[in-house]
Amino acid sequence: MMHKRYTTSQVKQIINASGDIFADNSINILLTDSRRISNPSGAIFFALSGRRNGHEFVAEAYNAGVRDFVLKQQPEGYFPEANLLIVEDVLLALQKLAAYHREQFDLLVIGVTGSNGKTIVKEWLYQLLSADKNIVRNPKSYNSQIGVPLSVWQMNEKNDLGIFEAGVSTVGEMDRLESIIKPQIGVLTHIGSAHDEGFGDRDEKIIEKLKLFKNCRLLVYNYEQMLGYKEEIQPPERFIWSRNFNQADLYVFSEAVIEKNYYLRAMYKGDEIECLIPFKDEASVENAIVCWATMLALGYSAADADDRIERLTPVSMRLELKNGINDCSVIDDSYNSDVQSLEIALNFLSQQNQHQKNTLILSDIYQSGLQEDVLYKQVADLVKAKKVNKFIGIGAALEAHSNLFEVAEKSFYPDTAAFLNEMHAHPFRNQTILLKGSRSFEFEKISRLLVQKAHETVMEINLNALLHNLNFYRSKLNPGVKVMAMVKAFSYGSGTYELANVLQYNKVDYLAVAYADEGVALRQAGITVPLVVLNTEVSAFDKLTEFKLEPVIYSFGLFDEFIKHAQDNNIFNYPVHIKIDTGMHRLGFEDFEIETLCDLLEENPYVRIQSVFSHLVASDTEEHDLFTLKQINAFEKAFTQIEEVLGYKVIKHICNTSGIIRWPAAQYDMVRLGIGLYGIDACIPPAENLLQPIATLKTSISQIKKVLAGDTVGYNRNGSLAKDGRIATVRIGYADGYLRAFGNGVGTMLIKGQLVRTVGNISMDMCMIDVSEVEVKEGDEVIVFSNKHPIEELARQIGTIPYEILTNVSQRVKRVYFYE
Structure with a gap:
C-alpha cells in the first residue's frame, strides 16, 4: 500500500x-x-x-x-x-496538512505523553500489539511540534492501530498536537522533572500534558501521580493502576526480583494475576506496568499480556558511532529496523565524510504493514538515493528481492550465521559501516567483530547534545551573525571528524583548530567547511596552502614569512585572518602596530583578509567589565583602520562563548563558540542554563576487596578506611586522564546513584574507591563525570577549570559517539 x-x-x-x-x-x-x-x-x-x-x-x-x-x-x-x-x-501549515491526513483514516489511535518513558512505552506497546495489529507510530522519538505531523503523515489504509507519543516544552503546544493525533485512548507515563524549565510549575506542566487526552474515551494512568488532578482528567473512562491503592483497576501488591527478571502480582477484576518483566531497573519496571495496564484496558487477557510482556526486548533509540577495525568507522544501530529509522540512520551515514566508501549491512524489516514488494522497493530507493557504495542484505526477504537493489557491490545471505561464515570475503577497510538490524538477527555478533577492542573505560559523546548547544547559542545571536566553532585540541578532548561532521552538516560557517596538523586531519576526513589555524607555524605553510587552511597572522615576522611563501609559490589573494591584541597579551598586533600593519596590507596582492579578530580576557566576569569595554573599543578602532585601508569589509569577531551571552552588542559579524558547545558556560545563571553536557566518562569495577580499619591501600600506603569496609578497584588512572590530584578522598565517582570517594593514590591505570555503603559487584558501571556528576564539580575538587578536565581524557580512552 x-x-x-x-x-x-x-x-x-x-x-x-x-x-x-x-x-x-x-x-x-x-x-x-x-x-x-x-x-x-x-x-x-x-x-x-x-x-x-x-x-x-x-x-x-x-x-x-x-x-x-x-x-x-x-x-x-x-x-x-x-x-x-x-x-x-509555515509550521501551522505543516500541522494542518498532517491533521487533515489523519482525518482520512478511521482507526484506533493511542496517544502517549508524560515526562519520562514516552518513547519506551510507545515502542514496547508496538512490540506487544504488533502480532495482531498493523501499527503506525512515531519513528524514534519524533514527538515534537514538527516530529508529530511527520509521524502521523505515515498513516496508510493498511494500518488498523496508531501509537503516537507527544512531547511539549511549554504552554500552548499540546492543543496543536492533539488536533493532529486525535487519540481515542490516552496513556500517561511517569511525570518527573524533565522539561520543567518550560513551565511556571509542575502543575502547569501536568495540565498541559493532559490536554492530549481531552477528546479520549479512555485514559490509562497511575493513581498516585494524578492525585489532585481529578477535575483536569476529561476522558469518561479511566483505567487506573497503582502499587498502593487497592481499589485501582490494576493493583500491584507484590514485587520480587527473580534472577534477571522482576516478578509482579496484582489484583485485576477480583482475580489475582501475575506478570514477569525481563528487566530489573525501576524505570523499566514502571514503563512495563504502564504497558501491562494498557493491554488489560484494551481487553487483552491477563495470560496473554503476561506472555507477551515476558518477551519484551530493550529499546535502543540511539545510533552509536565507534572506531572500527582497519581504520573503519562503525555506526551501530543493531536493535531495531523499520523504513523510517532506516532513513534516519542513512541520513546520519551521509554526514560521515571521513571515508570515501560506505557500506550498509541491513536485515529483513518486520511488521512494516507493507507488502514485501512495496517495502523493499522503498528500501532499495533509499539505498540508491543515499549513495550507498556496498550493500549486504541479511534475511530471506531481502535475498528474495535482491534484484531491486541498484548498488555496484551487493551480496545477500539468508541469516546472520551465513554472513559470519563468509565475513572473511568482505575486506572491510577504511570505510564507514552502518549496521541496521532487527533484534532477532543478533547483529551484535557482527558489531563485536567490526569494532576496535578497547579497555572498559569509555567516554560517550552525545551528538544530540552538541547540536542542542549549538542551536542554543544560535538562538542568542543577532540576525546574520556567523558561527566559528572551536574544534582545537581534539575538540576539547571530545573527538575530531566525528564532531566536525556534525558541525559541518549543521552549517557552521567556520571551524577553528590550533595547529595545521589538526586541520590537515580534518581535510583528509572530508571536512570542506572553511578551516582557520589559530597557531600558525612557518614550517607548516606548505600544508596550509595544500589543504586550503586559513592561517591567523599575528606578528610582522609571520606576515613577512607568509608573503615570501606566497611569492615563491605564485599564490595570490590567499585568505588569512588578522589577530589584534587588545589586552590578552598572548598573540596579536598591538595598537601601536596597526598603522604599520595597514601599510603592509594596502594593495597587497598576495593575501585577502577574511577576518579581523581579538580575544576577550574576562568576558564572563563582571568585575572586569570595564576592561572588556576597553578591549571592545580598542578592537573597533583597529578594524576600522584596517577596513579603510583595504577598501572592503571583513568579518569582525571578538566574542568567545561567554561573550555571546554577556556582550551581545559585541557579536559583530561572527562569534567563536568554544567550551559552550561542549555544555559548559559559567556565565549563564543556573536557572537559565539550558546547555547539555555532551560527555560522559565511565569505567567499571574490576575487583572488590574487604578491608579492615587501618589497613593501607595503594602506593605509599596513603589510603585507609576509618572502619571495616570494602574497596573497589576501577579501570581508570592518571594515564587515562584521571589526575593524581583526585586521590586520597579528594575525588568522587558515581555508582548506583551514590557518590563514593577515592581511597589512596591514583595509579597509572586504576584507582580505588570506597564502596562500603553501596551494594555493588564486579563489572558494575562507575561514572567519573556526566550530567549527574558534572565536570564543573570535578574541576572544583582539584582547583582547576573544566577545560583541563575535559582535554585531559587520554586518547587511549575509547570514544563512542551516539545520535538519537
Whole structure:
C-alpha cells in the first residue's frame, strides 16, 4: 500500500495558502530539511523558521529537484518551475496538512505523553500489539511540534492501530498536537522533572500534558501521580493502576526480583494475576506496568499480556558511532529496523565524510504493514538515493528481492550465521559501516567483530547534545551573525571528524583548530567547511596552502614569512585572518602596530583578509567589565583602520562563548563558540542554563576487596578506611586522564546513584574507591563525570577549570559517539 497522495492544489486549499500553481504535482512526502532529500519527486518543502530560516535553503531544495514549497514570503532567487504556496505560519501549515491526513483514516489511535518513558512505552506497546495489529507510530522519538505531523503523515489504509507519543516544552503546544493525533485512548507515563524549565510549575506542566487526552474515551494512568488532578482528567473512562491503592483497576501488591527478571502480582477484576518483566531497573519496571495496564484496558487477557510482556526486548533509540577495525568507522544501530529509522540512520551515514566508501549491512524489516514488494522497493530507493557504495542484505526477504537493489557491490545471505561464515570475503577497510538490524538477527555478533577492542573505560559523546548547544547559542545571536566553532585540541578532548561532521552538516560557517596538523586531519576526513589555524607555524605553510587552511597572522615576522611563501609559490589573494591584541597579551598586533600593519596590507596582492579578530580576557566576569569595554573599543578602532585601508569589509569577531551571552552588542559579524558547545558556560545563571553536557566518562569495577580499619591501600600506603569496609578497584588512572590530584578522598565517582570517594593514590591505570555503603559487584558501571556528576564539580575538587578536565581524557580512552 503506497502513501495517500495529494495534489498541489489540494494542499493549497487544505493549508489555506495563496500563490500561483505552475504544475499540479502529486505530493506524498513532507520535507523540512533540505539536506535530507532522498526522493524529490512527490515532495513538498516546508521552509520552517527556527534557529535557521528555512527560506535560506529553498534554492538548495529546488536544485535537488523539489518543485513544491510552503513559505512565509517570496524567496530570493529565480525558481521558474516551482509552486510557491504562501502562508502566515509555515509550521501551522505543516500541522494542518498532517491533521487533515489523519482525518482520512478511521482507526484506533493511542496517544502517549508524560515526562519520562514516552518513547519506551510507545515502542514496547508496538512490540506487544504488533502480532495482531498493523501499527503506525512515531519513528524514534519524533514527538515534537514538527516530529508529530511527520509521524502521523505515515498513516496508510493498511494500518488498523496508531501509537503516537507527544512531547511539549511549554504552554500552548499540546492543543496543536492533539488536533493532529486525535487519540481515542490516552496513556500517561511517569511525570518527573524533565522539561520543567518550560513551565511556571509542575502543575502547569501536568495540565498541559493532559490536554492530549481531552477528546479520549479512555485514559490509562497511575493513581498516585494524578492525585489532585481529578477535575483536569476529561476522558469518561479511566483505567487506573497503582502499587498502593487497592481499589485501582490494576493493583500491584507484590514485587520480587527473580534472577534477571522482576516478578509482579496484582489484583485485576477480583482475580489475582501475575506478570514477569525481563528487566530489573525501576524505570523499566514502571514503563512495563504502564504497558501491562494498557493491554488489560484494551481487553487483552491477563495470560496473554503476561506472555507477551515476558518477551519484551530493550529499546535502543540511539545510533552509536565507534572506531572500527582497519581504520573503519562503525555506526551501530543493531536493535531495531523499520523504513523510517532506516532513513534516519542513512541520513546520519551521509554526514560521515571521513571515508570515501560506505557500506550498509541491513536485515529483513518486520511488521512494516507493507507488502514485501512495496517495502523493499522503498528500501532499495533509499539505498540508491543515499549513495550507498556496498550493500549486504541479511534475511530471506531481502535475498528474495535482491534484484531491486541498484548498488555496484551487493551480496545477500539468508541469516546472520551465513554472513559470519563468509565475513572473511568482505575486506572491510577504511570505510564507514552502518549496521541496521532487527533484534532477532543478533547483529551484535557482527558489531563485536567490526569494532576496535578497547579497555572498559569509555567516554560517550552525545551528538544530540552538541547540536542542542549549538542551536542554543544560535538562538542568542543577532540576525546574520556567523558561527566559528572551536574544534582545537581534539575538540576539547571530545573527538575530531566525528564532531566536525556534525558541525559541518549543521552549517557552521567556520571551524577553528590550533595547529595545521589538526586541520590537515580534518581535510583528509572530508571536512570542506572553511578551516582557520589559530597557531600558525612557518614550517607548516606548505600544508596550509595544500589543504586550503586559513592561517591567523599575528606578528610582522609571520606576515613577512607568509608573503615570501606566497611569492615563491605564485599564490595570490590567499585568505588569512588578522589577530589584534587588545589586552590578552598572548598573540596579536598591538595598537601601536596597526598603522604599520595597514601599510603592509594596502594593495597587497598576495593575501585577502577574511577576518579581523581579538580575544576577550574576562568576558564572563563582571568585575572586569570595564576592561572588556576597553578591549571592545580598542578592537573597533583597529578594524576600522584596517577596513579603510583595504577598501572592503571583513568579518569582525571578538566574542568567545561567554561573550555571546554577556556582550551581545559585541557579536559583530561572527562569534567563536568554544567550551559552550561542549555544555559548559559559567556565565549563564543556573536557572537559565539550558546547555547539555555532551560527555560522559565511565569505567567499571574490576575487583572488590574487604578491608579492615587501618589497613593501607595503594602506593605509599596513603589510603585507609576509618572502619571495616570494602574497596573497589576501577579501570581508570592518571594515564587515562584521571589526575593524581583526585586521590586520597579528594575525588568522587558515581555508582548506583551514590557518590563514593577515592581511597589512596591514583595509579597509572586504576584507582580505588570506597564502596562500603553501596551494594555493588564486579563489572558494575562507575561514572567519573556526566550530567549527574558534572565536570564543573570535578574541576572544583582539584582547583582547576573544566577545560583541563575535559582535554585531559587520554586518547587511549575509547570514544563512542551516539545520535538519537
